[in-house]
Amino acid sequence: MACSACGSDATIALSLSAEYRDHAPSNAAIISVCTRCLTVDPVEPAAEPADPDFGRISDAVPTRPERAVPLVLAIDLCSSLATNRAAI
Numbered sequence: 385m386a387c388s389a390c391g392s393d394a395t396i397a398l399s400l401s402a403e404y405r406d407h408a409p410s411n412a413a414i415i416s417v418c419t420r421c422l423t424v425d426p427v428e429p430a431a432e433p434a435d436p437d438f439g440r441i442s443d444a445v446p447t448r449p450e451r452a453v454p455l456v457l458a459i460d461l462c463s464s465l466a467t468n469r470a471a472i
Contacts, residue, residue: 385397385416385425385427387416387418387420387421387423387425388423388425389418389421389423390418390420390421390423392418392419392420392421394418394419394420394440395416395417395418395419395425396416396417396419396436396437396438396440396441397414397415397416397427397433397436398414398415398416398417398433398436398449398453399413399414399432399433400412400413400414400415400453401453404453404454404457407454407457407461408424408426408457409424409425409426409460410426412426412427413429414426414427414428414429414432414433415427417436417441417456417460419440419441422441422456422459422460423460424456424457424460435449436449436452438452438456441456
């Protein structure tokens with residue numbers, strides 16, 4: 385799936401537990417995270433995604449989903465941080 389913001393095909397799909405869906409775009413159960421610009425997009429549930437490799441985003445992202453998912457969602461809410469990732 386291509387990123388809606390930058391067009392990159394380097395995305396990671398992951399399932400969200402119910403506690404995080406209120407913070408996801410469109411209250412999605414599955415999202416994709418762009419490893420290039422950190423944009424989070426909702427994904428139509430076609431199949432359950434495999435275990436995500438958060439290391440593809442950055443070494444600074446936790447590897448355990450219970451820690452990585454809230455961080456990814458928080459970063460998505462800070463669009464200026466995501467947009468200026470390279471500069472920061």
